[in-house]
Amino acid sequence: MLILTRRSGESVMVGDDVVITVFEVRGDSxxxxxQAPRSVAVHREEVYKELQAANKQAxxxxxxALQALVISADAxxxxxxxxxxxxxxxxxx
Amino acid sequence: xxxxxxxxxxxxxxxxxFVEPIAGFPSERTFSLTGIDEAGYFHxxxxxxxxxxxxxxxxxxxxxxxxxxxxxxRVLALLGCSDAEDVVFYVILxxxxxxxxxxxxxxxxxxxxxxxxxxxxxxxxxxxxxFREPLAR
Numbered sequence: 001m002l003i004l005t006r007r008s009g010e011s012v013m014v015g016d017d018v019v020i021t022v023f024e025v026r027g028d029s030x031x032x033x034x035q036a037p038r039s040v041a042v043h044r045e046e047v048y049k050e051l052q053a054a055n056k057q058a059x060x061x062x063x064x065a066l067q068a069l070v071i072s073a074d075a076x077x078x079x080x081x082x083x084x085x086x087x088x089x090x091x092x093x
Numbered sequence: 094x095x096x097x098x099x100x101x102x103x104x105x106x107x108x109x110x111f112v113e114p115i116a117g118f119p120s121e122r123t124f125s126l127t128g129i130d131e132a133g134y135f136h137x138x139x140x141x142x143x144x145x146x147x148x149x150x151x152x153x154x155x156x157x158x159x160x161x162x163x164x165x166x167r168v169l170a171l172l173g174c175s176d177a178e179d180v181v182f183y184v185i186l187x188x189x190x191x192x193x194x195x196x197x198x199x200x201x202x203x204x205x206x207x208x209x210x211x212x213x214x215x216x217x218x219x220x221x222x223x224f225r226e227p228l229a230r
Binding site: 038039040041043047048050051052053054055056057058059060061062065066069070073074 | 113115117118129130131132134135145146147149155167170171186187188189198200201214216225
């Protein structure tokens, strides 16, 4: 990992097309601006990691599970209306 | 009752070009989108170069009628189109052994331009939206 020190207003270039600029430093946090081509996604790391994990989990599901889902959905998703099929509240004790 | 598999004659099969790859799958850019069930709730998004890779998509209106991601300039520019009406969203489903556990990724839907056939997974700013929202409520 390349580690650099920058002041507010200074920038770092990544390749030819990505520019990272420090806008403001306040206490523990840094406000950064990122210029990148549209085809390059820019995300907070923890968000991107969660996204990757969600995508990987969703990839190539088991065929049986898929068929079960399809059968049950085609039996009628969204037919539930608010207030129906709810268990009665337990008002005891 | 048998559930129809995607077959070549499904009239809504078409190719999509991802302008940004789907996170976690950087080498896949071209996918085919095919309907799975006759009612049209589910679609298969299959990587053309790695056909063992596919995602199950649904139009969000099927399970989340109030879900309405904003289509901003960045999305339009990314997809190469100028009209927000031209953009459709799909959500990636996580299918589990039990249906009760099936979830939809509302935080990062797939946006697609009907005219340019370009697509991208868009991460929305709203952190109240879940990556794993249960389908069953």
